Amino acid sequence: VFWAESYPAMDFRHGPISICAPGRAVWAFGDVPSGLPENVAQTGAALIHHDLDPLASLIVAQRFAVALATERGLNPDLPRNLTRSVVLP
DSSP states (O other): OOOOOOOOGGGGGGTGGGGOOTTOEEEEOSOOOTTHHHHHHHHTOEEEEOSSOHHHHHHHHHHHHHHHHHHTTOOTTSOTTOOSOOOOO
């Protein structure tokens, strides 16, 4: 299992960068702010950025996530603890 979160690029340096470390990845969609690749490199994390339209890059990321889940024996269409509906009290 892996964890993923989405942040605006300009907010990245104000908190999310603190969880960057070797063995972790930062996947950037669209334009990358000046200096951000260097900031990520200093943490030891990998920066993944394609010169594609951001929506096309998102498809690449989703296909990667499905492949990784499948490789780990997980069914991405049946996540644990997921219910068909939420009943509020």
